[in-house]
Amino acid sequence: MDRNKWIVLVTGLITGMVAVVLVKMGNPQNMGFCIACFERDIAGALGLHRADVVQYMRPEILGLVLGALITSLFTREFKTRGGSATLVRFIMGVFMMIGALVFLGCPLRDVLRMAGGDYNAVVGLFGFIAGVASGVFFLKKGFNLGRAQASHSQVGGFVIPALITFFLVLLVLKTVFNPTAGGPLFFSKTGPGSMHAALWLSLGAGLLVGFLAQRSRLCFSGGIRDLILVKDSTLLLGFIGVFAGALVLNLALGFFKAGFAFQPIAHTQHIWNFLGLYLVGITGTLLGGCPLRQLILSGQGDMDAGAVVVGMIVGAAFSHNFVLASSAMTKAASGAITSYGGPGLYGQIACVAGIVIMFVIGFMFREE
């Protein structure tokens, strides 16, 4: 196995293990890392939505961007570029988040959920693979969002890292602008948003994975895409690494619990687990990278990826304000089912609409 493959595999293994350590240290179960969930928590922390159980300025996300920034500055890969159908990418980011919140996780969390024994995530994986395959279909037909241009000024590439740094300062200093209503940052008192590892641990984990992901180009849609497109398994090793690393620690720490019902922050509606990640798969493939990859790129000067990240945060706000996000399957103390969870009618409509819109974009942006 060549050096590249080892780097991707080791990145995956470390990412999977770090994720379980974060759960042990306080993060929600099977959610050591989740790009979509954490960007959603950030949308909540900024008061962009009012779901008070999912509000926290997740240091993992801040660390991922800053880790990619620092690494790319050292390796001289940082380069401000943009202008490849930026607004379209923003909208695609919105829908990528809607899909992720119908499933309840990004592709990274899908792997972590599988490594925790959540069979619903396997259904999601099938949807994700189908979505990526659909994206590859359009790519083969000549799909292209257009060329990005290098900018004459490096300033644009620092916008996302600067925003992230500002959020980190607010978080560290516990800044309060409004003593009566709270803010600028809001924090959940109950629910997943209230569950988190210590700030410095989360930030350190983000920086480490940000460094590794920048070097290895870890990408979940890319892993499946390259296998379908050119029979190249390099990026897929990252996928396998995350699964193996998280599985080993989940078993060792007693977090592994196999089954469909009552998995942590998950629902059992197979069609929506499938279609939610289908939407993420096709969108990620058309964008050139999964939510994690977009975040890493946004840290190394890619303004188009930055637009996707902002789109995802806005998409999270829409998802909760418009009741598009799924709810989890829950039970009462007696063990009786209190809710089967899954998306409501509007979430179902938004998910299907998102898929239709990706097909339209896929057809309309053919070059040849």
Added chain:
Amino acid sequence: MEKLDVRGLSCPIPVIRTKKLIDQGCTEILIIGDSAPAKENVSRLAKSSGYQMQFITDEKDNWELEIKK
């Protein structure tokens, strides 16, 4: 020699464009790019397709790769 400009194209379009030329039977291709991942991906494809590689320019954000069979 075929010339292929993949500058500014999102992943994996540089690979798709290169593969298309390879599948058409081109034996000599000059590929010009401006991102490190594109360089790595195109190199991997050329190698696995049995092409010999020679970099004319080899910088992170500016590279020219000649592949021959």
